[in-house]
Amino acid sequence: xxxxxxxxxxxxxxxxxxxxxxxxxxxxxxxxxxxxxxxYPGAREEDIARxxxxxxxxxxxxxxxxxxxxxxxxxxxxxxFQYGTSVRSLYFDRLPNSLLLAFxxxxxxxxxxxxxxxxxxxxxxxxxxxxxxxxxxxxxxxPSFFVALLLVLLFGVKLEWLPFLGKAEGFxxxxxxxxxxxxxxxxxxxxxxxxxxxxxxEVLGSEYIKLCRLKGLPEKxxxxxxxxxxxxxxxxxxxxxxxxxxxxxxxxxxxxxxxxGIGRLLYDGLINRDFPxxxxxxxxxxxxxxxxxxxxDVLYGYLDPRIRLTR
Amino acid sequence: MVTATxxxxxxxxxxxxxxxxxxxxxxxxxxxINFTLDQGETMGLVGESGCGKTTTCxxxxxxxxPAGDIVxxxxxxxxxxxxxxxxxEMRSIRGRDMGMILQDPMASLDPLFTIMDxxxxxxxxxxxxxxxxxRERVVELLRSVRIPSPExxxxxxxxxxxxxxxxxxxxxxxxxxxxxLIVADEPTTNLDVTIQLQYLNxxxxxxxxxxxxxxxxxxxxxxxxxxxxKVAVMYAGKIVEQGSVRNIYNNPRHPYxxxxxxxxxxxxxxxxxxxxxxxxxxxxxLPTGCxxxxxxxxxxxxxxxxxxxxxxxxxGQESKCWLSVEEAKNG
Ligand SMILES: Nc1ncnc2c1ncn2[C@@H]1O[C@H](COP(=O)(O)OP(=O)(O)OP(=O)(O)O)[C@@H](O)[C@H]1O
Ligand SMILES: [Mg+2]
Numbered sequence: 001x002x003x004x005x006x007x008x009x010x011x012x013x014x015x016x017x018x019x020x021x022x023x024x025x026x027x028x029x030x031x032x033x034x035x036x037x038x039x040y041p042g043a044r045e046e047d048i049a050r051x052x053x054x055x056x057x058x059x060x061x062x063x064x065x066x067x068x069x070x071x072x073x074x075x076x077x078x079x080x081f082q083y084g085t086s087v088r089s090l091y092f093d094r095l096p097n098s099l100l101l102a103f104x105x106x107x108x109x110x111x112x113x114x115x116x117x118x119x120x121x122x123x124x125x126x127x128x129x130x131x132x133x134x135x136x137x138x139x140x141x142x143p144s145f146f147v148a149l150l151l152v153l154l155f156g157v158k159l160e161w162l163p164f165l166g167k168a169e170g171f172x173x174x175x176x177x178x179x180x181x182x183x184x185x186x187x188x189x190x191x192x193x194x195x196x197x198x199x200x201x202e203v204l205g206s207e208y209i210k211l212c213r214l215k216g217l218p219e220k221x222x223x224x225x226x227x228x229x230x231x232x233x234x235x236x237x238x239x240x241x242x243x244x245x246x247x248x249x250x251x252x253x254x255x256x257x258x259x260x261g262i263g264r265l266l267y268d269g270l271i272n273r274d275f276p277x278x279x280x281x282x283x284x285x286x287x288x289x290x291x292x293x294x295x296x297d298v299l300y301g302y303l304d305p306r307i308r309l310t311r
Numbered sequence: 312m313v314t315a316t317x318x319x320x321x322x323x324x325x326x327x328x329x330x331x332x333x334x335x336x337x338x339x340x341x342x343x344i345n346f347t348l349d350q351g352e353t354m355g356l357v358g359e360s361g362c363g364k365t366t367t368c369x370x371x372x373x374x375x376x377p378a379g380d381i382v383x384x385x386x387x388x389x390x391x392x393x394x395x396x397x398x399x400e401m402r403s404i405r406g407r408d409m410g411m412i413l414q415d416p417m418a419s420l421d422p423l424f425t426i427m428d429x430x431x432x433x434x435x436x437x438x439x440x441x442x443x444x445x446r447e448r449v450v451e452l453l454r455s456v457r458i459p460s461p462e463x464x465x466x467x468x469x470x471x472x473x474x475x476x477x478x479x480x481x482x483x484x485x486x487x488x489x490x491x492l493i494v495a496d497e498p499t500t501n502l503d504v505t506i507q508l509q510y511l512n513x514x515x516x517x518x519x520x521x522x523x524x525x526x527x528x529x530x531x532x533x534x535x536x537x538x539x540x541k542v543a544v545m546y547a548g549k550i551v552e553q554g555s556v557r558n559i560y561n562n563p564r565h566p567y568x569x570x571x572x573x574x575x576x577x578x579x580x581x582x583x584x585x586x587x588x589x590x591x592x593x594x595x596x597l598p599t600g601c602x603x604x605x606x607x608x609x610x611x612x613x614x615x616x617x618x619x620x621x622x623x624x625x626x627g628q629e630s631k632c633w634l635s636v637e638e639a640k641n642g
Pocket of ligand 1: 329330331338340358359360361362363364365366367376377378379530594
């Protein structure tokens with residue numbers, strides 16, 4: 001188990017390093033942020049250069065990259081170009097809002113995706129299955145901004161049941177939460193449903209499930225005890241990754257609903273070429289994905305003796 | 312070999328089919344078969360790949376794959392017709408009164424549960440065995456299939472067992488409910504040769520100890536000679552010949568059986584192996600008349616046009632061939 005953890009840590013670090021290179025290069029491909037100053041009347045070439053130097057952009061790329069990585073290693077993501085404050089504090093200010101939204105969206109996606117996926121696999125080619133497949137298709141192919149706008153139009157504008165902009169004070173502000181978490185959860189429920197269904201179908205077609213039935217076990221035991229447990233391993237991975245994505249890159253939904261979360265922060269960073277902000281958010285997302293994958297791997301051990309006992 | 316013989320299983324005019332492509336394609340996998348099996352008896356079911364052996368096994372359990380259906384016929388088991396039972400009555404018979412051993416030992420065990428758990432299930436669900444006596448029962452079952460130190464091994468998981476051990480564990484599972492019948496569908500095909508022999512000996516010993524009846528599916532007639540009291544030869548969903556092992560070997564009446572016996576490899580014989588010419592037929596498009604006629608060296612005009620009836624001989628042998636009709640007529 002110890003060597004397993006060590007190996008995992010090492011490969012996690014490698015993953016993060018690759019991610020840092022990619023995001024470093026990508027943000028710089030968007031252009032020089034100082035040039036945005038040209039939008040101000042009277043901005044001169046030397047003003048631009050001075051600003052670029054102040055942001056450290058006059059150094060060569062390798063130099064910039066080294067200082068970027070060195071800072072990350074000390075959990076310092078630098079100062080945001082546009083806000084002038086530290087990226088870390090910006091991130092952690094927004095994090096609770098994103099966690100709240102992601103938590104509910106995650107619950108919604110699981111509550112819809114997993115039971116429907118199971119039903120449509122167990123009753124394959126029945127009405128349930130058609131409902132499930134249609135739902136999954138809609139979830140995956142209708143963009144979440146479209147769903148978000150529909151929800152806003154229906155519940156916010158037409159029926160005036162729910163507020164749809166921003167977030168009120170107080171943690172249990174369910175009214176502002178409903179529409180954004182539905183729009184966000186909607187998209188992910190389609191993926192959860194599809195994966196649960198296909199994973200469940202594969203298990204149900206296996207020889208050991210056939211033997212369970214030949215043993216005369218009650219259908220409930222066959223499905224709940226044997227089939228569910230076996231089909232959960234891939235579902236667990238997807239769920240974990242989904243959660244991290246919902247926390248960090250729920251850009252569309254947060255922008256539509258003006259939700260003060262990390263997705264909006266990322267959006268602001270992107271359109272303003274705020275390199276440290278974008279880099280910081282993406283690296284944090286990477287750290288979270290790597291971290292949850294690690295936790296999921298340990299959980300697998302509990303679920304699957306083949307993993308637990310061979311490490 | 313058992314003195315008081317009582318019929319345990321009687322299959323009469325059984326038809327089963329698979330329907331595919333929206334009902335446009337029908338595969339008649341079992342096409343009117345009849346056989347009986349006495350208590351304590353072993354019947355071999357042989358035939359080439361795709362002739363319907365596995366389907367027959369599953370039909371006895373009334374558990375065909377989703378596309379499959381039993382069309383008609385009766386399966387009398389232990390005094391009741393299984394076709395008349397409700398689903399839940401049928402479920403309580405599976406695993407309790409009949410056990411199955413599948414072909415692939417690597418895939419037949421659930422990877423996430425201990426051996427103990429899986430061997431215990433039939434005894435637990437069907438016989439209400441619980442707690443300490445359940446554990447004892449599992450140990451006893453594992454010991455009977457020669458798993459060394461069963462108290463320790465039963466806490467392990469399938470991936471920690473070799474293929475041979477897994478198949479023995481599947482054997483223990485089939486015995487767990489205390490069945491009267493075990494159906495073994497090519498149980499040794501995926502084991503290597505030395506393990507095969509061990510497994511066959513084990514099955515035979517178990518059968519003698521417990522007195523269960525055994526339906527043993529194989530496409531190896533050599534194994535049948537070792538294991539079985541009688542044998543049914545299947546071709547294209549039909550039983551073309553059946554009888555005692557001795558009679559079938561010494562006096563095969565159907566040309567297909569003759570060809571099968573000819574193709575058994577023999578020790579010391581360096582001649583090239585005899586191979587039955589041609590392919591087994593496609594069950595969705597059977598030849599006219601006798602399904603075997605395109606491959607039969609004795610085929611006549613009559614064989615092409617008319618399907619032969621079953622002919623029974625005094626010694627209990629039964630054959631479905633025009634030659635046998637002639638033979639019976641001429642005495
Ligand atoms: N699930 C299924 N759907 C459609 N057709 C099937 C299905 N299972 C079997 N069949 C068809 O039924 C026929 C009999 O198959 P079965 O598996 O009983 O043969 P078998 O004698 O056991 O062959 P093998 O020696 O290869 O195991 C075959 O022609 C096969 O194509
Ligand atoms: Mg088969």
